[in-house]
Structure formats: C-alpha cells, structure tokens
Amino acid sequence: MAEQKNFLITEEVINIQEVVDKVTDRNAGAINTFIGTVRELTKGKKTLYLKYDAYVPMAEKKLAQIGDEIQIDFPEAKVAITHRIGELGITDIAVVIAVSTPHRADAFTASRYAIERIKEIVPIWKKEHWEDGEEWIGDQLEKKPYPSGKPEKEDLQ
Amino acid sequence: MAEQKNFLITEEVINIQEVVDKVTDRNAGAINTFIGTVRELTKGKKTLYLKYDAYVPMAEKKLAQIGDEIQIDFPEAKVAITHRIGELGITDIAVVIAVSTPHRADAFTASRYAIERIKEIVPIWKKEHWEDGEEWIGDQLEKKPYPSGKPEKEDLQ
Amino acid sequence: MIKVLLFAELEEKAGQREVEISAEEMKISDIRIYLLNKFPQLTVINTAMPAINEEYAEDEVKAKAGDNVAFIPPVSGG
C-alpha cells in the first residue's frame, strides 16, 4: 500500500494521524510534527489557490535522504514526511513532517531540520495564483537564501 | 462543548486533528505540534502504564496563561493545548500542543516554549507503574532543573 | 473555613485529597505547619508550591475563609 511509505508524494488530502502513526514507537516519548498550510496573504498579496508540482520519484528519494540525514544525528529517530501536490486552497495542508525521538529536544531539532532541507533539496514547486496573475515561486528559504539561485554543492550529496 | 476549549484537560483519548483544527487559520502558513507519548523505557526501567492526575481548573488556567505568554512574543500565534489525565498505556498520547503562526520559525519556538512551560507551571502529575513498584514522578525538566525543587518565583507570575 | 487541596504524593501520604481548616484566616506557612502536625508523614509538603484560588502564592500570604489553598508538588505533565 503506497500510503505506508514513510516518504510520500501524494495527490490526496493528507491525514495527520496517519503520518504520526508511522513514527509512533514504544521508545519514543516525543513526536514533533510540522504542518505546512496554504496561507492567504504573502507580502500583502492575496493568494486564491496554489498548485504544487513535483518530480515525484526524485522528490520521494530526497525526502528519504532527509530521513537518513536525521538518523545520522539521532539514530533512534523515526521520520515520516508526506507532501501533497496538485491544487490546494487556503488552509489546506501541503506537507506533514513527523519525527519521533526518545527525548523532546531532538524531535524539535530534527523536525525543523527536515522542513529547511525540503526547501533546499526536494524537487517540488509551487505556483501561486492571485486575482491578477500567477507565478512559479522560486526558492523561499527564510533563513538561508542562495545568492547563486542554486543549492550549494555541500547540500546536495 | 468542552472540546472546543483551546486549553483543555480531558480523560478522553486526544484526537490530534481536533487540536490542530483549533489553530488552523487563513493567515497561518505553519503549524507545529508537539505530541507527548508514553515511552516504555526510562533510564532502563520498563514502564507498564502511567497515571496522570491534575488540579484541573488550575491546570487549564495555567495552560491558557502559556497561550497568553506566547502571544506576547508572537501576537499572530494561535495556540491550543490538550492534556489527558487518567491511566495511559505505552504509546498513548498524553499531550498535544498545536501552534500556528504565519512563518514557520515562530511556530517551532512557541511550541517548544509551551512544552517547557507545561513542565514548569502546570499542576499535572504522573505516576509511573513498573513491574516492581510505582512512584509519583517529580520535576522532569530536561534542561532547567530547579535545585530548590520548586519553580522559581519569576516563572510563576 | 479554608479548604486545602493535596495532590499526587501529598494526597497519597495524607490519605485524603481535601482538608478543611476552621479558621477565618491563616498564613500559608502556618497551614503547612498545621498539616505537618496533622500528617507527620507529609514531609514532602516542603517541596510543594502553594496556590490560593488557582494562582501560585507566597508562603507569607494569608488565606481567608472561603479560599481554596492547594499544595502543588513538583509537576510532571507533558
């Protein structure tokens, strides 16, 4: 069953509980989930809806790579990430990341790492649709802009 | 309906989606949830089950205070916290914190703040039950132990 | 009458969750002494934070008749 994959690109509505269930573990005391939703206003501009596209097999591979990277730092972590593609309306869930760890600090660190990495290396793109036009959105990293417009080499191994 | 309260102590199983729904917002692009689950092993000792007790009205008041504190730093944040009491088995969910903010960094910071504060000021106690005994667990802060055994004055306003 | 609530280990050691004290007013620190007198095994009360009417309070504060006083052992929620 495709939905049992821990790293998944889907056209279906994402069920948060299903993603959490994939990382629930007898030895985990903490689960952090990051849920990315479609926001109406970005820099004062009103979004009507978004369209997400992905290079699906590579995107799932890169999500799995993020899981592997997390397990280097936190060997006991379990990670699951589901990203939705297609047309999404305001407040719809675009991505759910779930990380379980024995202790809570690690779950926060790993979950934060995962969303930053998604915005660096996972081939998924969104197109914003406004009342007066539409545009493919480029790199939206809040904290690590790439002056070159490309991810750096060390990010891509 | 009691379940619509953003700061809730309950004896029922916690539904993650319901807590997330309370903070979903057209202007929020990020929701962070922290889910505390019952872990089997703590310091090598095997837990069979836990029992949580609370001073319910004060606990709900203190959860709401945490929400207020978060809104001082992040006025656009929406916060919901549900904590379960009674008997919980391994992997059962004890607490769900959900924080929505326009930008993701704030959601992580606020959610982390909330769980640390719960362990400082909210009158909830757990009793661990092992094969060979049981014990009320005291202060379990991972990062801010109180040498005096009490929260400090400045934490309690 | 002042109502005093005991939780967790305190409740277990005292064998009851509520204690009623017939007094018009009483300092929190005196309530502690009253309880230690009534329940000598309740030594852990010295690591508990007092609260009056669901707000943390200092030891010197006076509780009045009708108030709910609680002793909050170190918390362990989450």
Added chain:
Amino acid sequence: MIKVLLFAELEEKAGQREVEISAEEMKISDIRIYLLNKFPQLTVINTAMPAINEEYAEDEVKAKAGDNVAFIPPVSGG
C-alpha cells in the same frame, strides 16, 4: 537516446515536460546549450540544478543514452 525532463517554469516556457535527444552521450552543459538553442525563451534554465537519474549532478558530468536528465528550478515545497 537521452531523456530530458523540464519542470515548473521550465516546462511552461518550453511548452513540454519531456525532450528526447538522440545522442549516445552528452555533457550536461552541452544539453543546456542544446535546449537554449531549441527553446530560446528558456533562459531560466541557467538557475536550474541538473540531475541525472534522480540525483543532483555537476555540469561537467556526461549523461548516457538511457539516462534521465532533469533540470530542477529553485524548489519551493513545504
């Protein structure tokens, strides 16, 4: 034959998601030039990261017949 995939803005500018190049092998940088020649409006390809068979690759690497080459515009998932 080398299969080339174009996504997002690249797909829109080219008007197609796939391009097939009849070649036994070809450097990524030469594929860029080939595409710019075929689609002069595809200037944004210079801010895209190349990938071969679903792994990021450098411009100097040679793609071989049967490989899937992709140009990945700056990503915006999450």
